[in-house]
Amino acid sequence: MGDLKDPLLRIHDLGQFAYCPRSAWYHFLDPEQVGRHDENVQEARARHATVDTVSERRRPEGREWTCVPIFHRELGIRGVADRVLWREGAAVPVEHKPGRSAVIQEKHRLQLVLQGMCLEKMYSVRVDEGMVWFYDIARRASVPLDAPLRAWACALVATIREGLRTFDLTVFPRVEDARCRGCSHAENCLPRNLYGGA
Numbered sequence: 001m002g003d004l005k006d007p008l009l010r011i012h013d014l015g016q017f018a019y020c021p022r023s024a025w026y027h028f029l030d031p032e033q034v035g036r037h038d039e040n041v042q043e044a045r046a047r048h049a050t051v052d053t054v055s056e057r058r059r060p061e062g063r064e065w066t067c068v069p070i071f072h073r074e075l076g077i078r079g080v081a082d083r084v085l086w087r088e089g090a091a092v093p094v095e096h097k098p099g100r101s102a103v104i105q106e107k108h109r110l111q112l113v114l115q116g117m118c119l120e121k122m123y124s125v126r127v128d129e130g131m132v133w134f135y136d137i138a139r140r141a142s143v144p145l146d147a148p149l150r151a152w153a154c155a156l157v158a159t160i161r162e163g164l165r166t167f168d169l170t171v172f173p174r175v176e177d178a179r180c181r182g183c184s185h186a187e188n189c190l191p192r193n194l195y196g197g198a
């Protein structure tokens with residue numbers, strides 16, 4: 001079981017909340033177990049490997065770091081940014097994601113804005129924008145990290161933290177829709193009639 005009293009929540013698990021709150025609950029509870037036996041997750045991890053090693057290189061548009069550890073003590077979050085581009089006093093976090101179309105999802109916005117706030121705090125830089133790099137189709141999409149997005153993300157982190165502190169499962173409802181298809185938690189998560197049991 002994960003340490004639910006850990007004051008620093010993982011940004012990846014918070015992003016999962018935007019996809020399915022109950023799935024995030026499983027991530028918080030047992031981060032090591034998630035995806036261990038799921039071939040889709042294993043395959044995605046293999047394709048993500050290009051940014052799973054710490055590196056620094058120069059590119060025409062500026063410096064680039066990969067696999068960057070980040071945290072924000074006041075917000076109580078920590079994580080690893082896939083890639084960070086440094087451009088004239090500003091930083092741009094870049095998330096590497098699978099996908100057949102360059103469609104930005106809520107979980108992408110959440111992860112990027114939290115990463116941006118970490119980078120601002122740690123390096124005293126401006127972070128106005130984040131990006132998603134869809135490596136299956138080699139396309140990128142930009143996400144403005146504006147004030148409404150920041151306010152929403154901070155409120156969500158506070159709600160999740162309170163839900164974990166009080167062990168309140170109502171904060172982590174199931175989605176019970178198409179997202180459950182292929183979910184590695186489905187067998188344990190869904191009622192038998194929804195999962196296909198007798």
Ligand code: SF4
Pocket residue numbers: 020021022023173174175176177179180183184185186187189190
């Ligand atoms: S089975 Fe459905 S409700 Fe349960 S964690 Fe997966 S996506 Fe969420």
